[in-house]
Amino acid sequence: MSPVLLFILGVVFVAIGIAVSIALHEVGHLLPAKLFKVRVTKYMIGFGPTLWSRKKGETEYGFKAIPLGGFVSMIGMYPPNKEDGTVRPSSTGMFQSLASDARSLAHEEVGPADGNRVFYKLPVWKKIVVMLGGPAMNMLIGLALTAVLLMGFGTATQTTTIADVSKCQVKAGETVDPNSADCRLTPAAAAGLLPNDVITSFDGKSVTSWDELTGWIRTSADRQVSITVERDGVPVTTTVTPVLSARPVVGDDGRQAKSADGTLLYQDVGFLGIGAQTALVPQPASTVLPMAGENIKQIAGVVVNLPARVAGVAQAAFSEEPRDPNGPISVVGVGRVAGEVAAMEEVPMQSRVATLVGLLAGLNFALAVFNLIPLLPLDGGHVAGALYEGARRRVAKLFGRPDPGAFDIAKLLPVTYVVAVLLMGMGALLIYADIVKPVSLSN
Incomplete structure (x- = not known):
């Protein structure tokens, strides 16, 4: 496709x-x-001219031309004018006229039998x-x-299968030509580890998760340990010696942590030079409410700061400043993001559909x-x-x-x-x- x-x-x-x-x-x-028992006269999706409608009972159901919302019309949304008991006020000021028109609209379909079926009562x-x-x-x-999303598709989780093996040991922020004499093999490359190898044990301990393995590697710097992988269904055992290397400190948000002055943080830990494959792993029902709560919390933060966020969007739209990717977007922007997700052919279809489901949830x-x-x-x-x-x-x-x-x-x-x-x-x-x-x- x-x-x-x-x-x-x-x-x-x-x-x-x-x-x-x-x-x-x-x-x-x-x-x-x-x-x-409130009498509902209309249930409409959209605004503007009516494209199609059908009356069932006392309610008209239909679609309107501008699909940017919807409404339910209930009779008697506003009470009569307190002074004279009518839907029209005695004053003719501009604000009173606005209220008068609203009362008239709210009561124009109220019949003799609807006295106790109005919303305001x-x-x-x-x-x-x-x-x-x-x-x-x-x-x-x-x-x-x-x-x-969580229980059906699952979340992207690092597995114990190797995705890639770095050839050269590289300091943070530097690059090395893998074919040059400056390339020092990583412990993983020197040990002959390959992409798609499934790591089953490390230093004599069974490996059950990538996070667990990462912790063991980080604490094994300059120490030779055994490692067993499953390659094409056959177990292969070798030895590796993790090297001490400066690696980024990752915060709870998944991004590299910074110090108080904004400097990126690193720490010296054991390093092999392998990356993990990810897979969608279904999660238990107990994860649904915490995930939903976190989503709502983030959205509430955007809404609370909405004026400043919208001002930032306006400044970016009419200048050369970059736009905040975490700022508010319209339905046009949501549609564009959805299209980009669907068109990512390098990403498995299951992951793309999961992302779209998550987008709708948000x-x-x-x-x-x-x-x-x-x-x-x-x-x-x-x-x-x-x-x-x-x-x-x-x-x-x-x-x-x-x-x-x-x-x-x-x-x-x-x-x-x-x-x-x-x-x-x-x-x-x-x-x-x-x-x-x-x-x-x-x-």
Whole structure:
């Protein structure tokens, strides 16, 4: 299959995954709303003109032309005007007009039999359940995909099979021509070890993992030890003498550690000159939650620092500065990364599919975390409004005051529009950056 076709298939795979994730996010709102008897008039994937729809019961289900989200329409999202009990306020100011229009839209389909089926009359805890249903659905999808990734495909793990044997002993940061007189053979090359040899014992001890073997090699500098490998099904035993060599200190993140002043750290340890082959090794169920938690933690860190991250993307997009590969990207950027992964013919197909599954898992966690930001029109904004309503009612009850009723979240619509404009601007900026200066796996 050609790299171009593989690239397209990778993009399509992730595009379908995102569409399904959005659809299920809205199902997360739809199901509890119907469970609590709120009348749901529309369940739509996308925005803009309707491409196709069908009415089932009291709800219209369909697809719209712009596939950049979705929505569920529930009647009575905002309470009537407190002053006169209508959906229109007595004042005609700009902000009041915005709230008035929202109330009119929220109540235009409310009929005589719908008095107790409007959203604003729900108890606070039910409102929170409805609004958290979407992010919770994305969390469950991310968790399920993480389980598939870890338990089904597995994680890339170093095996006890040799991938490569270095010919020359080279100091850190230097290069040596393997055919020159300056090339001193590594202990592995001198002992005749070959790629695809499976190491079964070292210094008389059975080898069960690469990490275990690495530890023994590092502590065996300048000492001759026996090593047994399986080559083409036949055991071969020889001796090696690891040499003392400066090797990079690797941190918990898998990168070379640095000192306080930014200098790369090295340590003198035993060295053979071999590298390990990697293979996907299925992991136990106990690894799923920790992996998901770590993924969510990293995403939350990006969201918390989102303004600074987006500013960095803007600076890179309109200058010669390099772009941060760990910064935010748009759906265009995600599609490009997915295409690059799928087109990597040198990587086994199983590993490529596993990477795409992991990408979708991360996207669902990102959708969940982003929607929990306590600003309208995001789900977190509605949750914050419900929590404020509950707190206000508790305070009124504590001091013997009349119940203030449902919080009129329509009053926050001016803020909502500002946030919506900012989100659209951020989306447009990220798409532009992903076109002119994309994040690439080769960066």
